[in-house]
Amino acid sequence: MPAGEYDLVIRGAHVADAGGAGDGDLAIRDGRVAAVGRGLGPGREEIDARGKLVLPGGVDTHCHIEQLSGAGVMNADTFETATRSALYGGTTTTVSFAAQHPGMRIADVVADYAELARRGAMCDHAFHMIVADTSGDNLDDVARLIEEGHRSIKVFTTYDKVRLDDAAILQVLRVARAHGALVCFHAENDAIIRDATARLLAEGRTAPRDHAASHPRMAEIEALERICRFAEYTGQPVMLFHVSTREGVEIVRAARARGAPVWAETCTHYLFQTVDTLDRPDGAAFMCSPPQREAADVEALWHALDQRDLQLVTSDHAPYRMDESGKFLHGRDAPFNKIANGMPGLELRLPVLFDAMVSRGRLGLAAFVELTSAAPARLFGLTGKGALRPGMDADVVLWDPEREVTYAADDLHDNVGYNPFAGHTVKGWPETVLLRGRVAVDGGTLHVEPGQGRRVPMEKSPAMAAEKP
Incomplete structure (x- = not known):
């Protein structure tokens, strides 16, 4: 030789x-x-x-990096610090968000995030386009960006600064169908959340532990069901982010059984934490949306992963410091609805899941690789x-x-x-x-430097293939 x-x-x-x-x-x-x-x-x-x-290497397709949230709070992590953390945890590819807010041109947003990543990212990366404004030339921009390899779109059904109404959602689904993309959803019913939040605040229930009640499971149930029906109506494939409830799993399972083009994920924290976590003295550190649920929901999510009713486990890395720059931007005594939502997870996802799935034998080695690396790469066209x-x-x-x-x-x-x-x-x-x-x-x-990560263009995957409406 x-x-x-x-x-x-x-x-x-x-x-x-x-x-x-x-x-x-x-x-x-x-x-x-x-x-x-x-x-x-x-x-x-x-x-x-x-x-x-x-x-x-792990592929984490749900990360918030160097992003201004819908509530107007900047993430703690830059591309340098987030991707450094990812590599230490065994993740070599991230898909984060190019976050449009109303009034922004989506083409400019994607270009700005791409430049931040080009300078700072230590691992390979791609983007989901958050579409929060369909006016003007934005949908034309989306069509062009899809053809350039940005084949994933994120839509919110809640949060004032980023949510789309049903008519705009259908517009986005039609553009994605015409050009070949996957449309991902944060699916919670905005009116239910508003109603629950107003009632809790009126009753003086303002602590982090009350956050869970402000995002009741019915908000997820209604929105997941609606988006599944939109997918059926348009024939456009959708990815349902961070499914947290037993009922949510049942909705996804039923939609897929009907032949709806629906994919879905859950996140590390929903598999290991329950709502009781929010009742700790440092409960603000664990606040996320949707919130953690009950032990029965945790078991339902694990079963759904075993049956592949859910296809991915992501981190939903949403980093905010426990100080006035992050969680406590509005003061340490702020009510739950003024505390930034999210927690770090990029570095934790693989070791925590390896321990449960491989070391403790919950689902096994092949399932661990499938759910954390192979399936996310395959579904999002990360060749x-x-x-x-x-x-x-x-x-x-x-x-x-x-x-x-x-x-x-x-x-x-x-x-x-x-x-x-x-x-x-x-x-x-x-x-x-x-x-x-x-x-x-x-x-x-x-052993790597900022900027050594590369952008991975998304190719059109079988998961993005539109069905007959």
């Missing part, structure tokens, strides 16, 4: 992706997987991975990501399946300042992370 047949060979690992697993070597050339098998030829560099698992077949990007994570780590209060690599899983012990740890064949993190040390 010639010396240095490959750039890098990872030797003696258990190599696995959603398609299968086996013991052997993985070879990398020119940033891509070149071969997988036993007894591969030499590499210019080699890694002894005996006792390790070699898995595809080259989510698998370890020859020709794929060499986004590779070496996991130590025996290493145990207990999270501390502030040990993440983002800019948020707290860890919502503090005290939680995980077994299984992403020790070495490669991005396109280059070591990005190894032994707790970062």
Whole structure:
């Protein structure tokens, strides 16, 4: 064999992706997987991975990065800090939001976010276009941006500054259908939330624990059902974000059984936290929308993942510091409806899920890779990501399946300042992370610089194929 047949060979690992697993070597050339098998030829560099698992890098398709929220609060994370945190957690591709607000031109918004990512991102990335204003030339911009590889659109059915009414939602669905995109929804009924919030405030119920009651499960139920019907009516595929309730799972399952073009996800925190989390003294740290639910909902979500009624688990990384720049922008005694919603999750998603799914055997290794890497890459047309077949990007994570780590209060690599899983012990740890064949993190040390991440254009995936209306 010639010396240095490959750039890098990872030797003696258990190599696995959603398609299968086996013991052997993985070879990398020119940033891509070149071969997988036993007894591969030499590499210019080699890694002894005996006792390790070699898995595809994580793909997190629901992250808020360097974004002004619908409530007017800026995220704590820049592209540099968020993608640094992602890499430490084994995630090599993020899909965050180019967030339009009313009065903004969507083409300018996408260009601005792309420039921020170009300068700061350490891992590969793509964007969802948040469409909050369909006036003027915006829908023409959306059509053009889809053709340029921005094939995902985010729509809100609630929040004053970003929500669309039903007529505008149908317009967006029609444009996506004509050009080939997936339309993602934050689906909660705005009127129900307004009504519940007004009643709670009138009763003097203003604490973080009261946030859950301000987003009752019926708000999710009504909006999910409505969006599923819109998908059926138009034939346009939709992705339902952050399903949190047992009833939501049932709506998705029934819609898919009818043949509706519906996909859906849940998030890490809905699988491990319940509404009781908000009753802690630091409950504001855990506020998110939809809120955490009951133990029975947690079990329903796990079952739905097992049955693939839900296809993804994402972080919904929405970072706000526990100070006046973030959660307490309106003061530390602010009522729940004035406290920023969201928590960090990019770095936590994979280790917490690995512990539950692989170490504790909840769904298994193949399901772990499918739900956190393969399926998000496949559904969103992120070609080259989510698998370890020859020709794929060499986004590779070496996991130590025996290493145990207990999270501390502030040990993440983002800019948020707290860890919502503090005290939680995980077994299984992403020790070495490669991005396109280059070591990005190894032994707790970062080896990449801001701007080394690349934008991944979305190709039209089978999930984006419109059905007959």
